[in-house]
Amino acid sequence: MARPNAGTKGVPRLDRETQILDIASEHFGTHGFAATSVAAVAAGAGISKPLVYSYFGSKEGLYEACLERGGALLADEMERIAAGEAVGIERGMQTLAALFSLLEERRYLWRLFFDTTAPTDGPARDSIARHADRIGRLADEGVTELMALAGNTDALDVSAMTSVWLGIVDSLMNWWVEHPDQTADQMMQRCLRLLAALFGDTP
Template sequence: MATPRSKAGTKGVPRHLRRRQMLEAATQEFAHRGFAAASLAVVAERVGVTKTLLHQYFGTKEDLYVACLTPIGDELLDTMRTTIGEAGATPGTPLRVLRALFTALEGRREAWFVLYDRTLPPGGEAARAAGAYWAAVDALAADGTAELLRASGSTDPLDADALRHVWTDLVGTLVRWWVKHPEETPEAMTRRCTRLFAVAAALAAAPTT
């Protein structure tokens, strides 16, 4: 079924409302198709405006992507910093962070794919903006995993580096799975992760012989 054409582009719509509608439509387009395949014409059609007007509001395609990315990146990064800052890195931190991310993304789960868009053209403003968020998230993960390892008695920097990669890949995998299962609420997903972590801990503690 075709997406109904919005009336947002009709005369008399307040500028701030039209801008918000453009950003919402663009966020969906970037999330579902990726930057490389995203169409500004489709975004304009969804909002009910011309492509020319879309350019007048946001400039280039990269400018529009950055406008969509910034509120998403800022909120998710702030969510992680706040959650970790509540008690520092403890054994319960991974689940607290996941629960906070699921809650922040509920109602707009596709926003994750805007933040982690692997189709961005290298060297451009879009890639630089996304890369800054990726680096900030990786830094939080590196600090947290290193702190957890120190608490367990490990000071091996390679342990910390390996665990950081495991953690960041795990978060991305869990979010992508969650997006494919819209029936899973943030609370249900947190409980599922709790069960999965318990199984992983049991396997790690099992004898190897």
């Protein structure tokens, strides 16, 4: 009798799930939810479609699992920076550096959360909203510190600046995805040059 935690062909279940999620995340992040098929994911993993369904239930369930894992990776890294001593623009730069390092070999993870073809209801939509809220709260906290250092505690100014910061990060990540030859270190140096061009100095 097969062990309950056994995978296929001697591969432990947890290892097989990780393999499927790795391949599925790349497909979803690169091609989008609508253009990704369970058959393509199964073929990439060298397994059958029924096995994918037995692990995740449906295409939506597979997508939600990718979102949960990817969202936790991103938010956990941002929280690690937030728990440190850096504040203001230094915290922002450290956050960017950490994200570039984390995503260098899996940039497609960023686009998982900005897919216009993703389900608009159900668990997948809830997962996107939950992780977006978690990341948004961290961004708001960092921007609030930055604005306070500049002597500005106006709630609407903080809200506007938070939107600006999130837009900048998203734009940088999307630009990076479209320029795969650029390393994490090159992107960080570019950000510092851009900051210097805007403000005449780098932190």
